[in-house]
Amino acid sequence: MNSKNTICLWYDGTALEAATFYAATFPDSKVNAVHRAPGDYPAGKQGDVLTVEFTVMGIPCLGLNGGSAFKHTEAFSFQVATDDQAETDRLWNAIVDNGGQESACGWCKDRWGLSWQITPRVLSEAISDPDPAAAKRAFTAMMEMTKIDIARIEAARRG
Numbered sequence: 001m002n003s004k005n006t007i008c009l010w011y012d013g014t015a016l017e018a019a020t021f022y023a024a025t026f027p028d029s030k031v032n033a034v035h036r037a038p039g040d041y042p043a044g045k046q047g048d049v050l051t052v053e054f055t056v057m058g059i060p061c062l063g064l065n066g067g068s069a070f071k072h073t074e075a076f077s078f079q080v081a082t083d084d085q086a087e088t089d090r091l092w093n094a095i096v097d098n099g100g101q102e103s104a105c106g107w108c109k110d111r112w113g114l115s116w117q118i119t120p121r122v123l124s125e126a127i128s129d130p131d132p133a134a135a136k137r138a139f140t141a142m143m144e145m146t147k148i149d150i151a152r153i154e155a156a157r158r159g
Contacts, residue, residue: 003060010070011112013044015063018112019054025094026080028058043067077107077115081124085150092118092147106148122150126157134159 011018016034023029037050043066044050052063056078082088095118096102099111106119126138134157141156142148 006060006062008062008064009072009114010066011063012068013048013065014112015052015065016049018110018114019052019061019063021098021110022056023054025091026057029056030054072109072113072115074103074107074115077117079117079119082118082120085120088118088120088148088150091116102146104146105142106145108147118148120148120150120153123148123153126153129157 009015009018016031019031023031032053032055034049035051035053037044037046037048039046041050049065051065054061054063057080059078080091082091092108095108095110095116101109103109103115106123107115107117109115123138123142127135127142129135129138137156137159138153141152145152
């Protein structure tokens, strides 16, 4: 690892599977290295995949196969800024259709329990509109959505 700061994500034996999925799904993502345990450890045996170095959209990550002691929560998420509905749909569907789960307001979880915010740039701009009424309309529309619908956000913003 060359980065001074790396996100470490805990998995229950599935770090390589998750990293491979992220590399295939998100741009500027790849699996960089796979490290096997030099000896037995509480969650595995010598030779098992212990850690996986990977990059998600340019962000260095380390997947640690630490066992079942800790689970992912919504307290940590990747927020992905999308440029259009096609990109929003592609990423959302890739996560949800691969054993993931929909949530509210552009949030979803992948099959490993990691949370993702698939957030169109249009949404971020709309809810920070200098016109408080336009921002509120867009925010109210977002609160009723699972996957973000850009056309509905733009319509709400316009009034």
